[in-house]
Amino acid sequence: MDAFQFxxxxxxxxxxxxxxxxxxxxxxxxxxIGVLPGVGPAAGTAMLLPMTFGMPATSSIIMLSAIYYGxxxxxxxxxxxxxxxxxxxSAITCLDGYQMAKKGRGGAALAVAAIGxxxxxxxxxxxxxxxxxxxTAMALKFGPPEFFSLMFVGLSLATSLASKSMIRGLISTVxxxxxxxxxxxxxxxxxxFVFGQTDLLDGFGIIPxxxxxxxxxxxxxxxxxxxxxxxxxxxxxxxxxxxxxxASVFPIIRGTLIGFFMGLIPGVGVLVPTFxxxxxxxxLSKHPEKFGTGMIxxxxxxxxxxxxxxxxxxxxxFTLGIPGSAVxxxxxxxxxxxxxxxxxxxxxxxxxxxxxxxASFYIGNAVLLIMNLPMIPMWVSMLRIPTPxxxxxxxxxxxxxxxxxxxxxxxxxxxxxxxxxxxLYKKLDFPIAPxxxxxxxxxxxxxxxxxxxxxxRGDFTIFFTRPISVGLLVLAAIFVVSSFFRASAVxxxxxxx
Amino acid sequence: xKRPYQITAVFLFLFSVFVAYESYKLRYYTPxxxxxxxxxxxxxxxxxxxxxxxxxxxxxxxxxxxxDDFFDSKLGYLRALAICGAWVWATAFLKPLGYRFTMMVFFxxxxxxxxxxxxxxxxxFTVLGSVGGYWVFTRVLRVVLPLGPFDGLFEPIxxxxxxxxxxxxx
Numbered sequence: 255m256d257a258f259q260f261x262x263x264x265x266x267x268x269x270x271x272x273x274x275x276x277x278x279x280x281x282x283x284x285x286x287i288g289v290l291p292g293v294g295p296a297a298g299t300a301m302l303l304p305m306t307f308g309m310p311a312t313s314s315i316i317m318l319s320a321i322y323y324g325x326x327x328x329x330x331x332x333x334x335x336x337x338x339x340x341x342x343x344s345a346i347t348c349l350d351g352y353q354m355a356k357k358g359r360g361g362a363a364l365a366v367a368a369i370g371x372x373x374x375x376x377x378x379x380x381x382x383x384x385x386x387x388x389x390t391a392m393a394l395k396f397g398p399p400e401f402f403s404l405m406f407v408g409l410s411l412a413t414s415l416a417s418k419s420m421i422r423g424l425i426s427t428v429x430x431x432x433x434x435x436x437x438x439x440x441x442x443x444x445x446x447f448v449f450g451q452t453d454l455l456d457g458f459g460i461i462p463x464x465x466x467x468x469x470x471x472x473x474x475x476x477x478x479x480x481x482x483x484x485x486x487x488x489x490x491x492x493x494x495x496x497x498x499x500x501a502s503v504f505p506i507i508r509g510t511l512i513g514f515f516m517g518l519i520p521g522v523g524v525l526v527p528t529f530x531x532x533x534x535x536x537x538l539s540k541h542p543e544k545f546g547t548g549m550i551x552x553x554x555x556x557x558x559x560x561x562x563x564x565x566x567x568x569x570x571x572f573t574l575g576i577p578g579s580a581v582x583x584x585x586x587x588x589x590x591x592x593x594x595x596x597x598x599x600x601x602x603x604x605x606x607x608x609x610x611x612x613a614s615f616y617i618g619n620a621v622l623l624i625m626n627l628p629m630i631p632m633w634v635s636m637l638r639i640p641t642p643x644x645x646x647x648x649x650x651x652x653x654x655x656x657x658x659x660x661x662x663x664x665x666x667x668x669x670x671x672x673x674x675x676x677x678l679y680k681k682l683d684f685p686i687a688p689x690x691x692x693x694x695x696x697x698x699x700x701x702x703x704x705x706x707x708x709x710x711r712g713d714f715t716i717f718f719t720r721p722i723s724v725g726l727l728v729l730a731a732i733f734v735v736s737s738f739f740r741a742s743a744v745x746x747x748x749x750x751x
Numbered sequence: 752x753k754r755p756y757q758i759t760a761v762f763l764f765l766f767s768v769f770v771a772y773e774s775y776k777l778r779y780y781t782p783x784x785x786x787x788x789x790x791x792x793x794x795x796x797x798x799x800x801x802x803x804x805x806x807x808x809x810x811x812x813x814x815x816x817x818x819d820d821f822f823d824s825k826l827g828y829l830r831a832l833a834i835c836g837a838w839v840w841a842t843a844f845l846k847p848l849g850y851r852f853t854m855m856v857f858f859x860x861x862x863x864x865x866x867x868x869x870x871x872x873x874x875x876f877t878v879l880g881s882v883g884g885y886w887v888f889t890r891v892l893r894v895v896l897p898l899g900p901f902d903g904l905f906e907p908i909x910x911x912x913x914x915x916x917x918x919x920x921x
Contacts, residue, residue, distance in 0.1 A: 308893030421805050425763065428798045432770060432791060439787035446787050447773060470838070477834055477865065478827035642866035643876060646858055649834065650880045653841045653857070654850075658894045667842040670835060677831075682752075682759055700790050707784030 257383050264609030267312060268617055276313045277614050280320025281621045287321065288328020288344075289633045290644065295325035296580040296690070297469030300461050301651045303588060304658040311592035312607045316614040318588050320621075322581050323375060323564050326524075327622050330367045330557055331633050334360050343524040343560045346532045350545065350552030357548050362494050364630060366502050366550055367557035368623050374510045374562030375619040381514055382569050382612055386601065389573035393598040396574075398709065399716050402702035403726035405695050408519075408576055409688075410730040422684045430689035433458050434696025441704045453664035458672075460587040461659045463693055464580060465652055466669040467686050471676020473645055494550075502554040505535050509558030516559070517566025517578065524563050524579060531559035565615055571596050572608060575698075580690040587694075591659075753814045760806035763798060770795035833864035849899025854881035886912055 267273060287298030299321050306314035329344035334351035347367070354363040396404070409427060436447045437457030448454040494502065509531045516527035535555045536545045545552050567578040575597025577583035589596045600608055626633075656669040679686050710716035717723050770791055777788030808814075837857050844853045858877040862868045868876075882905065888894040890912075 304888070304894050305892050421801055421808065425798065425801050425805070428794055428801065431794050432798070435791045435794070442778075442781070442787055444777065444787045446777060446791065447770075470834075474831045474834055477830040640866065640868065642862050642868050643872065645834075645865060646861040646876065647880065649837065649861060650854065650858065650884060653838070653845070653854075654884070654888055654894065654896065657845060658888075658896065661895055661897075663842055663845050666838075666845060670838040670842065673838075674835070682755060703790075704785055710784075712780075712784040 257387050260605055260609045261383055261613055264613035267606060267610035268613040273313050273316050276317040277320045277617050278621055280317035281324040281618055284321035284324020285328035288325035289332055289636050294468055295322055296464050298325055299581050299584045300465040301469060301655045303461060304655045311594060312610045314588060315611045318585050319611060320618045323618055326560055326564050327371055327626060331630060334363045343528050346528050346556045347553055350549045353548035362498055363553045365494055366554045368627055370506045370554045370558030371561035372619050372623040373506055374513050374558035375565045377510045378514045378562040378565035379615040381566060385569055386573055390598040390601045393574050398702040398705035399720050399723045402699060402706055403723040405699040407726050407730045410733045423688055426684050426688040427692050430692030431696045434693045440697050440701040453662060459659055459665060460583060462656050462665045462669040463672045464584050464690055465655055466672025467676030469652055470673025471680055474677040475680050498550045501550050505551040505555035506558045508534060509555040510562045513559035513562025514566045517563040518569055524560060527559040527563045528556040531555040577694050580687050583690055583694040752817050753809050756809035757806055760802045763802035767795045767799035767802060830865055837861050846897050849902050850896040851881045851885050851905060852899050852901055882908060
């Protein structure tokens with residue numbers, strides 16, 4: 255069977271009423287998460303994960319994926335209408351989106367964001383369909399040394415791109431790797447850093463860490479800080495003018511390409527494609543000085559790149575088993591909870607699940623486009639919910655989420671511990687994403703490295719004698735060296751810390 | 752941001768020393784290659800080097816100015832502390848008291864400490880969050896939540912909701 259036939263089968267499964275319902279529900283919940291400031295896609299996905307425990311694996315992953323890209327779109331609404339980014343990826347949209355809203359073009363800004371998101375997401379999913387089988391075939395040729403080198407590339411990128419400061423990015427990465435060392439050693443089975451605590455034998459779970467560092471950490475910061483002033487704007491017209499339509503076409507195409515290619519690289523993070531596409535549009539514009547005053551290109555490009563990235567970021571997960579971002583790491587955790595290991599074997603062993611999930615991306619993108627525009631006034635009204643009510647409910651959800659993964663109160667306590675750590679990270683401007691990524695990648699990387707050395711009887715040259723491994727390590731070295739030079743330039747120009 | 756980064760660097764350095772010591776107790780190398788202590792030992796050395804670099808930069812290089820809101824109001828810290836306190840309560844009593852009784856304290860405590868909320872809203876959210884939340888998660892979403900010694904008191908409510916749903920189901 256070719257990819258198209260697999261996809262058609264996926265659509266048949268996805269159109270089953272239950273799966274369709276969960277896709278729509280996921281889009282709805284995701285948009286709510288995106289709209290609410292303080293609850294980003296990572297915390298939201300982790301928080302809502304327990305809701306999917308009782309579901310079949312396919313429905314569960316369909317719903318979580320829908321939550322993910324729903325949250326990405328939800329963040330745009332508040333960025334445009336109230337100048338408060340619901341999640342980090344939408345921060346750049348505030349610049350021109352809010353200015354457009356002030357000029358009475360908020361509806362057009364949201365419409366172009368929805369259309370761009372739909373196009374970006376759909377094209378990226380087409381890329382996933384086309385690349386899935388060739389990449390999977392290639393990945394099946396990978397041995398432990400190649401996997402180690404591939405993960406090393408992911409780590410080098412996560413470190414260099416996720417932070418303003420290289421030192422803070424590296425520290426975040428190393429801390430994540432150290433947290434990943436806790437539990438049973440993946441090769442010899444010895445307990446490490448458990449200090450007699452049996453709850454730690456399985457290591458730190460990704461859910462308490464993600465929920466704690468992203469969710470609780472952010473809530474602590476909000477509770478501690480002063481309140482954000484929310485400025486309401488009126489939504490007049492949803493349709494684009496001909497001039498706005500013409501101005502958006504090429505930014506949407508460029509945003510799609512940037513988002514798609516950035517999504518293929520593990521560890522890049524969603525901020526890079528959005529800021530990059532904004533920068534590209536500004537550079538290509540005949541009126542760069544007008545950016546920040548309500549240019550539709552400044553909304554169309556980053557919003558398209560954002561959604562294209564989210565869908566393309568699933569490609570490394572599905573084909574290589576490597577999560578490209580914190581949210582994808584949580585979705586990977588959901589796969590594992592259902593006894594599925596993302597990677598090349600998933601296509602072989604469970605094609606019905608993978609292709610149904612891929613088909614659901616098309617449906618989810620269409621649902622978001624159809625559903626979100628008429629519902630914008632409702633999403634905005636959610637911002638009027640008093641913060642004590644909102645955050646109490648969120649915290650209640652987090653307690654259930656933390657407990658129900660392993661039915662363990664130890665995990666509930668652990669979530670608070672990581673929440674305080676997340677608060678400190680945010681306070682000191684350390685990037686959280688590298689820690690989350692390395693917690694997932696760490697054990698895989700260690701296993702790949704030690705299996706490689708087992709193959710070579712302890713000879714480290716095994717990584718440099720296999721062509722794919724060497725190629726990947728050279729790539730990683732280029733990323734590290736280039737980011738080092740970039741950091742040096744920053745030191746000379748300004749400051750690093 | 753000089754002082755916060757200096758303190759962080761010192762803390763990270765001490766942490767790296769602790770990790771190095773603990774890794775040293777594990778097997779560093781085996782006849783088949785690196786042992787369980789290999790990876791964490793090298794990571795602790797990298798962390799130590801990074802913390803020294805961080806301390807050096809914080810001390811001898813020009814540093815970012817501290818944001819105005821770095822040390823927020825006392826009230827803000829109390830609110831953050833209230834969240835931690837509620838969470839500690841949930842951790843300590845979720846098993847012995849069960850979900851519903853634990854949350855009957857958790858919700859009103861947070862609602863009272865995080866801002867001004869009307870008394871009937873507090874009652875409504877407490878009932879919905881504890882009794883309603885338990886029912887939705889355990890019966891509808893099939894998530895297991897802990898039961899406590901006094902949960903028998905909720906039996907009439909459970910029976911009522913069960914019969915309501917069964918009528919609705921028919």
